[in-house]
Each structure stands twice: as structure tokens, then as C-alpha cells.
Amino acid sequence: MAAKEPQLDYRKYVLAAAATAVIAVYVLRLFTLQLTSDDYKLRADSNALMKRIQFPARGAITDRNGELLVYNQPAYDIMVVMNEATDIDTLDLCESLGIDRQWFDRRMAEIKNTRGYSRHTQQLFMSQLSVEEFSNFQEKLFRFPGFYIQKRSIRQYTSPHAGHILGDIGEVSPADIEDDPYYQSGDYIGKQGVERSYEQQLRGIKGSEILLRDVKGRIKGRYQDGRFDQQPIPGKNLTLSIDLNLQKLGERLMHGKLGSIVAIEPATGEVLCMVSSPTFDPRTMVGRQRGRQHKALAADPMKPLINRSIAGLYPPGSTFKTSQALTFLQEGIITPDTRFPCSHGFHFRGLKVGCHGHGSPWPLVPSIGTSCNAYFCWGLYHMFGNREHYHSTQEAMTRWKDYMVSMGFGYKLGVDLPGEKRGLIPNAEFYDKAYRGSWSGLTVISISIGQGEVLLTPLQIANLGATIANRGWFITPHVVKEIQDTPLDTLYTHRRYTMASAANYEVVVQGMRQAVTGGTCRSANTTMYEVCGKTGTAQNRGHDHSVFMGFAPMHNPKIAVAVYVENGGWGATFGVPIGALIMEQYINGHLTEASQAKAETIENKVIAYGTYDR
């Protein structure tokens, strides 16, 4: 037996040192891998963890009486996992889903060509099945391995009305995603109406669940039994201030006409109805057909997508005289007893603004009642020419403009709907530019009768009515009365006072009352309540626009309304009867038989519009 060589003894230390050194290096390597960087952890997470978004239910929308307008309907998508769906009776499946074999084959081929296709994960086979179709299929589902159901929801509208107010939802645009990182491609967002303006409240908050995904993309369960999952928070329900019946009636009355009806509850600023004609059926703006439908509406020369109530700019015509009376009274240019001559109009230094025949000279109240053009022309002339009050025409103009702005003109009122326009109230600079500084009250005299450069939206006209009804203040008009569990924006709860006093408003109310009892709005008169009103016949390139602004009852008013019928002729032709019917419907909750007949007549009247550009 060979003896152990003592001179080799050191080699056991070499071997032990080598083993220790290698293990030490490995521990160091473990240290760098596991403790010095989060990178591997993040990569592991992106490998194995899949965040699945859980969509909250979008808030429902009801009218002011609790009538359901918009809700979510469950819809069902049928999903397929290709490598599991190998052994199915295709004929049976087609029969159960009501599709034919060709469709099936084509769809399966399409799925395989989609980007990111995996045969181990669920692929969309058919989308948005109704409950009936689904329940039919569900009974047989066990026979089709590899086919799954995924619940979704689609927006449903109960009626064809109020399309402009309700609006619609559609897939988010890249710009939306950039504005708000909450959204991801494929999400839905409000596009028009309250769906857009109350998007934040309606959408709720998305939840998420973290799932474990294996190397083939299959879901293997919840990560840590759902400890990090977040439940979605459902969207808030909205109660509109709209009265569905009133809205319905308004849309009926505007049939075949272009224009708008806006009704406001003066005490609250709540919009009771907001008709823009032509309108569209919100039920057609749902799901896959939305794109096609939207395109067709956008191409329509009558522009049904535009909400004329807030985006239509119109000369207010004689309804504007009320605001002039208030300005002149408040500025001390006139008193209620001030009389101005009218001989079929305003004749001064070769300038003529026509008027219809009536007695003269009259004080303010009957001048409002008969809608005397001359009275308000004189008023403006005296105001702009008054060098005791104002140093210059410009200063007078600025003062005048301030009154108009205080009444909600010239700027957006701030209604809770997207797309509101501000209208146009000219100021001194405007005319300085237009007339190179050489202008006077006479130059701009037509603004006193709501013509010329002045442009208002029907909402602003209705708000003028509400302000007069309130004798000097208004609350910013809004279409949403209540948001579930959330107070309204203070903008919609605070009174905004105009520059004119309540006493002066009372005078204008008297004038508007006289217009109904013995002036231009006689057909609106009724024994049921005291109506106040003011007609307008706005001149424009084509046939005159028919305008009405009014409120009722005279004391403690419940409703203020503005009606604007494009090319409808005299204010009394369409404006007054439509306004009267709206007030009756709202105050009484129904129409009398005579009114029913009147409504039908108006509904059947169709105004022929040319195809000229509007």
C-alpha cells in the first residue's frame, strides 16, 4: 500500500479553497441577481402577471321625474380558445348561434390572422349577443368545449328623444388618451351631450384584477388570491332636469322645422326641455353601427348633429327689446312714462326703421306689448347720444355692452353641455374697427331691436325669459338636476344678478303681459294662468325667423321658454303657439283637447327649406 505523500498535503487546502472560492463567487452572483436590482423582479412580473381591467358600470340617466332614459344592457361576447375547440359539432354550434357554416369558417380564419393571436387564449368569436340569443346558447354551451362567454355592457336608450342632451359614447380617440391617462385604447368615452360633459361622474373608476399567466398565455388563477385586486367603482347616476314628456312634445312640435325650443325653470335654472331640430335618435348611436350613423348625420346638410339650442347663433329679434327697456330704465334714459313717436317706424336724418301701425306716442309698457321698433331705436339713440351720462359714444356702448353681458349675452352661459357658443354682443372696439371710429348710435341702431350684429343662442333667449320671470337674476341653466351622492357645481346653484333692478324688471313684465293680453302674443293668452311673452320676427337673408320668449305664470313663474323656428315667418306664426303649448304642457302636465288639436296642426306643418348653405 502506497503511503500518503506528506509533501502533497497542501493540495487538500487547494481543493477546499477552490470549492469555497467558487461557492463564494456564486453567492456573490446570487447577491447581484437578487438584491441589487429590481429589474429581474419587474421582468418576472411582466412575464407572469397580467392586469385585467374590470370595467365599472356606467351611470344611468333619468329625467326629472325619474323616468329612465339611459341604462346599460348586458351583452355577451362569445370567445373561443382555438386549441381547446378542436372537437366540436360545427353544425350544432352554427344552429345554436344562428349563423351559417361559411360565416363560421370565415370567422375562424379571421381570428387566426389577428395580431397577437394565440391558440391558448380567448379570442373574440361573436360580439354583443342579446340576452335572448345568449340564453339560448348558454344551455348548450357545455357541448362546445373551448367556447366561453364574456359579459360586457352596451348603452341603451329608452326613447328616441333628447339625443342632443344625452349624447352618446364611442371609443376613445388618441387625443383623449393623451389628455387623460385613465383611458386606454378601446375604452369608451362620452362623445356628445351629458355623456361627454359628465364623463368623469358617469364613467366610475376602473378596477383591476391581477392574474397569473403561464408561458403559453393561459390564465392560471388570481395572483395571491386577489389580494391586490381592485373592485371597480360604478359610475354615478344622473337625474336630468329635462321633463321627458315636455321634450317629447317639443320634438313633435318642431317636426319638419329647423330651430330650437328651450324651457327653463326660472327659480332653479334647470332646463326643462331643450329641443334642437332636426334631431337624431340616440338609439341608433350605439355599438358597431355608431360610426356609420355618425358619418351619415355629419353629412346631412340640415346638420342634425349640431345642438342649435346652444350652438345655433340667431338674431334675437324683438325679444331683445326687453333687455333694451331694462338698460334704458336703469340708466335713467327713460322712465316708464317716457313716450317716443312712431310713424310706421323710426325716421331720423334719413334713417328709417319700419314699424307696423299702432297708436303713437306710447309709453314703454304698450310699446313692449305692440313691439314698437321706433321706441327702442329712440331709446338707443338717446342713450348713445347722451353726453351727460357718457363722455363718448364708445363709453355709452361699453356701458350698454356691460348690461348685455350681465344678462348672460356675449359669453357662454356655462351650460353643462359641450359645444356651447357665446353668441355676439358687439362692443365699442368692434364698431371702431368696422367703421374706423366714425359711428354713432344711429349707425348701430338696429342692435336695439335684436338685429344687426347681435347674435344669441336660443338658450340665451330662454335665459332672458327666466331672468325677467325672476325679476333680475338667473341661475346658470343646466340640464343635470342631480348627480348621485355628489353636490352640483356651485355654478348651478348660485344666483347671478343683472345690472337692472327688480322694479325695472316689473315694468318689462307688465309689457310682456300686455303683449299677451292685447299685443303680439294674443294667441298665447289663456284663462288657466297669466302668461307673459314677447314675440320676435327676426330678419335674415331668407324668410324671417319666428321667435317667441315668454314665461308663466306671471307671478311665481314655473317655466320660461324660448322658441326659435328658422324661416318660420312672424313670431306669432310658430313661436307663440309652440311656446304656449310648451307652457301648458309643463304647468298642467297635459294638454287640453283643443291644444292637442293645435299641437297636431303645428306638428304637421312643414317648412320647405332650400338647400342653401346654413
Place this chain on the structure above:
Amino acid sequence: MDWLTILLYVILLAIGWMSICGACYDYGETPNLFALSTRSGMQIVWIGTSMLLGAVILLLDDRIYDTFAYIIFALLLALLIATPFLAHDIKGSHSWIKIGPFSLQSAEFAKFATALAIAKFMSSYGFQLQGSWRNFLICCAFIFTPMVLIIMQKETGSALVYFSFFLMLYREGMPGSILFAGIAAVAYVVVGLRYADQQVLGDTTSLGTLLVLAIIHVFVAALLIVYTSPKTSDIQRLGEQRTAAVAFRQTMTATLLLTPLAAATIMGADYVMAHIADISPATQAFAQKNFGTDILPFDAALPLTVVLVALALRLIWIGFASHIYRYAYIALFALGSMAVFFSAHTMLDHLAEHQRTRVQVLLGLKDDPKGAGYNVIQAQIAIGSGGLEGKGFLNGTQTKLKYVPEQETDFIFCTVGEEQGFIGSAAVLGLFLLLLLRLIHLAERQTTDFGRIYIYCVFSIFLFHVVINVGMVLGLMPVIGIPLPFFSYGGSSLWGFTILLFIALRIDAARPMK
């Protein structure tokens, strides 16, 4: 009886089984870790039978191993020869013999047989390893015979394990230079291929070649310094030749150290020039010139090669003239190093496609997460995501969701890393180190050469398995498919390791007390 080793064995088996549970447990299913249909359940069977096997070995007379060593070796060789004919093709490998419902891998059992046989041979009367080339070559024959047979089964990984016997041979007196030469050869191949495609000095020179030549220069210089210090015996033996040899030794060492330094300087200058263009117009004009093409318009590896070859030839001449043959050996080392390196590419071409890819992936030549490097990257993600404390038993996501391939077998250490974290995986490595050091201790306390040599064989085999397997999972070693002892799933390897270890324990228990 060495109870400490048995304790380590049991602890490692327990952690190993937990890792198998983690690796084969599937989410979404009720975990039934003991069902025989699962790998964790089957592993319990393997663990149970292994312990039984260990007990039987401990009960048997220790002398049978010494006595029947050659017979066992011959039987196993016969089995290895027969295996490819009996085996089924499993993933291109012909190493599995089906016995009833089980498949056994004969290569796993050849290790202990080889260890026994080589221990018996080396402990025979009058055996001397040092200074006997004949004995060394016979030892090599013991090692390479099963190795070749296993390569024929297309189990290259298992075959490479037999190189570990050289560690034992080193302990038993094999010149360290052989071990050094072997390790140096591996270093040349690894470094050379790792940087082979990287060009420096204006695309004239391969960085890999340059680096390897520099390493050879340094190695040769180091050998000269260590092994050719003038000894009194040399001085007595030599006359004027001595003076020349000693003088040349100094010149040579200086040259060998200076040339790589020069190469490094040139590369540094080249790098600087490539980055000074932005500083000023003057430097920009200068930087237009390219060191490689304008100043050194040839392969920079060439002068290094010429210097090395010239010096090596001169060394041989001096060695023979002065009869200090160490000079000649060092020269041979230098020339051999170059031969090994320059045939590396050719060697690579002769490897199987998947092995070539594995080597290239390891060296970073291929960086393709979804390709061949996928295993290694996923393994590191799994381990790296474990953090300090790990994700907990059965909570690993990477391993559970099958991101790591071969996770029950070759990549089992991933599960430890992911579920037990740094603390757990470092502890496992610590346990292995403890076992290895314990084996050295056991070997050194043997009173018989047979016992010592056998236990050193066991030590070497375990060391090789742990170093290669864990190194592979950590991305530090090539992907060589060999199991991690006591962890990787499978009956054959567990039985193989158990037999190896328990024979060592049996021999230790029976050691004659002095």
C-alpha cells in the same frame, strides 16, 4: 458513522423535494403534492428508495467494494455498451433503459463504479502516480473509457463529469501543471470565442485573438518566474550556458510582459482617438486617421504571435543546451496554448449544433431572449425575482407558470432562488459547501489509500455537478445538462448520488483505527 454527512444529505433531500413541489405544482389545481401522478409524489418514491438503498449499503460489508470494484466496473461498462441498443430515443439521447414502468440512466451508475475501480487501481501495491507516465495513462484509461461510451449515448453533459476525476488525480500527485494546462485551455477557448467577433484597431484584429495571445504571454512569463528561478544545482551543472539561460530568462520575461502591454497601449490609443474627434478641429483631423488602417495596417495579433513563437523556439534551444528542461516544457506550454486556441474555432465546428449554440449563448455571442438564450435569461429572471426572502413555498410565478424550461431537472435551482430568495439559495449553496468540505475531511482521515481516493472521487464528482449546474443556472457556465445532486427530479441520478455518498460513508465507518 458520520452522522453529520447523513444529516446534510437528509436536509438537502428535503429542500430538494420542496423545490420539486414548487416546480411541478400547477396553478389552478388543488395541490396534491403526494399523488404518484405528480412529479413531487414520484420524487417521494425516489427519496424513499434512495434512503433504503443507503441503509442497505451501510449494512453491507465494506470489503465488498474493494473486492468487487473491477467486477462492478466491468458490469457497468457492459451496461454502458449495451445501453444504446436497448434504449429508447428520448430527446435525441440514447441513455435510458426501460425497466417496467421506470426508466434508468446507466450513466448515472457508472460514476461510482469508475470511482471504485480507479480507487482500487491506485491503491494497489507499489502504485506511484508521480513520475510514472504509464500509471497516469492507465488512470486516464479508467476515466476516458466510460466517458467515451457515454458520449456515444449522446449524453455529453454526463460524460464531461468524468473530467472531475482529474481533481482527485491532482490530490494524489498528478503534476499541477496538467491541471493548470487544462484550465488554461478552457480559458483560451472561452475568452477567444467570447470576443472573436469583436474587431479592434480598424477591423484588422480580432479582440478575442489579441486577448488570448496576451493571456498566453502573461502565463508564460509567470511560469518562467515561478519555475526557472536559478537554483544552486543549476549553477553547479552549468558553465557559460547558465549565464546565457539566466540572462535570456530575464529578457524573455520582460518581452513577454511588454508585448501585451504594447498591444493594450495601442488599443487604448485607438479607443482614445475614436473619441477625441469632438474635442477640437486639430484632434478631429488627427482622428480621421485610423490606427488600424493608417498606422498599423496589419493584424496586431501577428507581431504577438511572432514574438511568442520566436521566444518559444529559443527557449527550447536553451533548455536542451543547458539541460534545464523546464525551459523546454514552458516553451511547449506556449506553443501548445496557441495550438489549442487556434483550433478552437475548428473544435467548435465539430460540436453538435445545440452544443455550439449553448457555448455561444453562454459567451454572449448570441443574445436572443426567445432563442437559445431563453432558458438562461428566464432562469435568471426567476432567480432575480426572488429577492431577499423569496416568494415563499409554492408561490414562485416564473417557475410555476412554466417560464423556465427543464425546471424540475437541470434548472431546479431556479425554484430555490425564486421561492426561497437570497437567504434560501445562499443557504443551499452553503450546505453544499459544507458537504464538500466534509467530504475532504472524511477523505483525509482515511487510513487506506482506497478509502481516501474513493472519497476524493465522490468529492470531485459532487463539486463538478454543483459548480456546473448552479453556474449554468446563474449564467456563469455553459448550459450543460447535468443534474444538481439531491435536487433535480429523477430516480437514476438520485440513486446514483446516494450510492456514491453512502459507499463513502460505509468505507469511512469501517476505517481501521490507528
